[in-house]
Amino acid sequence: MADIELSNVKKSYGATDVIHGIDWHIADGEFVVIVGPSGCGKSTLLRMIAGLERITQGDIAIGGQVVNKLEPADRDIAMVFQNYALYPHMTVYKNMAYSLKIRGVGKQEIDRRVKQVAEILEIGDYLRRAPRQLSGGQRQRVAMGRAIVREPSVFLFDEPLSNLDAKLRVQMRLEIKRLQERLGITSVYVTHDQVEAMTLGHRLMVLNNGHVEQLGTPIDLYENPATQFVAGFIGSPSMNFLDATMGERGQSVNFAADASLGLSGDYSDHEGKTVTVGLRPEHLEIADPSQPHTSLNVQVVEHLGADTLVHGAFSQDALELTVRLKGVQSFSRNEVIPLSISPQNVHLFDKTTGQRL
């Protein structure tokens, strides 16, 4: 059990800065997710916590102790790797017992702990097998088992599910969440998959080019994205972004002569400014034609069963827009449908900085 404190953590390779000063406190027992596109520095940050990468500047403390100079072995952490990194020449049992043996735990105690963890993960039948005889999902479990058996104070996960097929990924995701709740061990999880991030984390860090875009709970990030990047990254299908001009006294945004949306907040400072408007596909809905509305010219319809995705052109300037409607709905090509969105679901971003207005 331990908390993790990052203070002004930086990493550079020569003259190239990859992590630009990160401050973060991860509470004891918390499950946090670092999410971002590939190359954003999320794995590097995790490896710095693990001690596999040197920290260029700043401090990392685990359980109140600064670990900058400590070897990975002395940080009381366990890590699950993307490719599982199981020792190919050892059986599952030996893979799990390896760290305990090194720590000088007695034979009987090793046996007890390995078997107990094997039972939790339902890999008891494979203990005598070599990793190459296991399927991807089983290897994944063994890798988790190897981490759990240590009873570390921190778990680190480096994209552990990305080598699994889609169905298994959903299943393992749930298992990881259950396991973490059961064990209550502080966990840091790195992924590029926003669904994994949203479902697993108590709190998320969205990382982009080594900068923290936003920190917060999944719902916080979804409802109040701090930047256009976060808004586009969280949610599927992604948020629609449209250029527009702020209307009179900042009470509406105008896309073109024929289309505008009303706003609920006070944006009077931004009158006449060009902004980026963000609209989530699931927040757009079919309007009552008698009420004020905008129109969508339907181009492509995708049926998902539970939902229907409608792609179309919005206004005369043919701005692309995706709408997610509940249930099965049918539209023909070039059909014009009336759309509306409630004003509090309209997100506004500065066109140049991408910051939320």
Next chain:
Amino acid sequence: MLKRVHFGPSALPYLLVAPQIIITLIFFIWPASQALYQSLLIQDAFGLSTEFVWFENFKELFTDEHYFGAFKRTIIFSFSVAALSMGFALTLAAMADRVIKGATTYRTLLIWPYAVAPVLAGALWVFMLDPTLGIFTYMLGSFGYEWNHKLNGNEAMLLVIFASAWKQVAYNFLFFLAGMQAIPKSLIEAAAIDGAGPVRRFITIVFPLISPTTFFLLVLNVVYAFFETFGIVHTVTQGGPAKATEILVYKVFNDGFIGLDLGGSAAQSVILMLIVIVLTVVQFRYVERKVEYT
């Protein structure tokens, strides 16, 4: 039924393999068959009378204690060369694997000895350890040790072992390094997180994972020590003193071309041929096994 592509009768395929076949016939099959034939003959030193004696030469060899002495010496020599050169190469490779800056320079320097011809490798060591002129002899002398491989058989053996092993280190190093670099980094990192230090990681993770390479090199080094060290022995000791460094290949030369016992010498080379065939089979049978890393 499998569908196969059939080609009409044509001379082209035979023409294409002809150079290789001709070289094999002239330089391998013909001399080998000559050796086989010669091993069944006894000829006087002047080549005036030749007698076909069936396996007389072999019978004589197997009752000759000098031959068994040479056999034993060869085995000690071969395994010492293999152990020394592989041990040294493994240490160097383990260190080179950790080097990041200047890795290429380091590697290039380590590969150089391999380009040295056996005769020259022998000559280098002879100069360095010459009983009267050698720099190492001088250094050993200042520690109170008198080195003279021209008189001391054990020292002579040590010298040929060192010279032969030294030449082979570079080759072994390359293979070990390649083997180590094929091990995924994450395995080493996982072991580091599991609490294993560098030495322990090497013993419990790296070494078992490069065991196919190790086995391959063991066979290769034994073959090298058995057959390719003639030049070194010839320049360094000529098999002496008092046959202390007379290994099998050297005895073939000595008995045949110095002693002019062509039949006996041919019989010895036939036995060597059998050994190399066995070693090759072993190598092909077991070395092809691959290790999976995931």
